[in-house]
Amino acid sequence: MSLVKNVHSLMKDMVEMKESMSTSNKRLNDAEKEISSLKNEVQLLKTENQKLKEEAVKFHEELKTADNKLNNTITSIKADVEQSQKSQLKLAAAVSSLEVFRMNMSLMNSCASKTSVGFTVGVTSSSSSWNGGILVYPHVVTNIGNGYSPSTGKFTAPTDGKYVFFITVNAYGSNDIYLDIVHNGSRKVRTMSHSSGSYQTGTNMAVLPLYKGDSVWVVYYSGKGYYAYDVPITTFSGFLLF
Structure with a gap:
């Protein structure tokens, strides 16, 4: 069990x-x-x-x-x-060159326009008795710029600048003659031909600053008469210097 x-x-x-x-x-x-x-x-x-x-x-x-x-x-x-900067520099240089060229051309044009002013005039008939007033030079040799008037004897500046004027007077016989260069009524320089001998010559020159419209002429101061040939020896000249 x-x-x-x-x-x-x-x-x-x-x-x-x-x-x-x-x-x-x-x-x-x-x-x-x-x-x-x-x-x-x-x-x-x-x-x-x-x-x-x-x-x-x-x-x-x-x-x-x-x-x-x-x-x-x-x-x-x-x-x-970098290329753009170089191009900009070249462009700036070119612009500067063009500006200089433009200024030079402007200066040249200005000088060219100013240098085209000048005249030479004279008398071709003698006078033994002339003794007063403006000496009018009727015979025009040159009149570049048409600044000189043969009817009034005055030169009128067509532009601003420094001008050179020159006068020559030949005395009549043994006479004395004194002439002045006048700027707008103001006597600037004087020339004389003295009676130390026959047919003496007097000369003088003036450099004058003129404004456009100013006038310059030759006027009697003292003495009398002047001598002339058919080719002028008593003359008045002027030109723009700069």
Whole structure:
């Protein structure tokens, strides 16, 4: 009886052991499945990580290429800026040269217009008794700029500037004659032909600053008469110096 009881107890233990082993096997299978799933996830993570590495390498290469392009662009822009600066300097130099040329041309034109003023006039008939007023020179040798009037004996400045005037008078016989160069009514210089001998010659010159419209003429001061030839020897001349 005791043996049977022990056998029953042993069988019961074996059944429990089988159930425990079955449960353990089930747990083991579940664990293996979970491990397999984890392995799959790890593999997926490895694959994704590899893709990320490849994308990172690709991005790095693209970034490096973009950096090279940016550096090339910056270098090109610097070269363009330097070329532009050189071009601007050349343009500025050209503009300066043109301005200097324009100023020189303006100065040359101004000088050219001013230097085209001059006259020489004289008398071709002698007078033994002339003794007063303006000496009118009716014979015009040159009258560049038409500043001299043979009807009044006066020169009128057509432009501002510094003018040179020169007079020559030949006395009639043994007479004395004194003449003055007059600027707007003001006597500036005097010439004389003295009676130390026959047909003496007197000369003088004046440099006068004139404004446009100023007048210069020759006027009697003292003595009388003047001598002349058909080619003038008693003359009045003037020209624009600058």
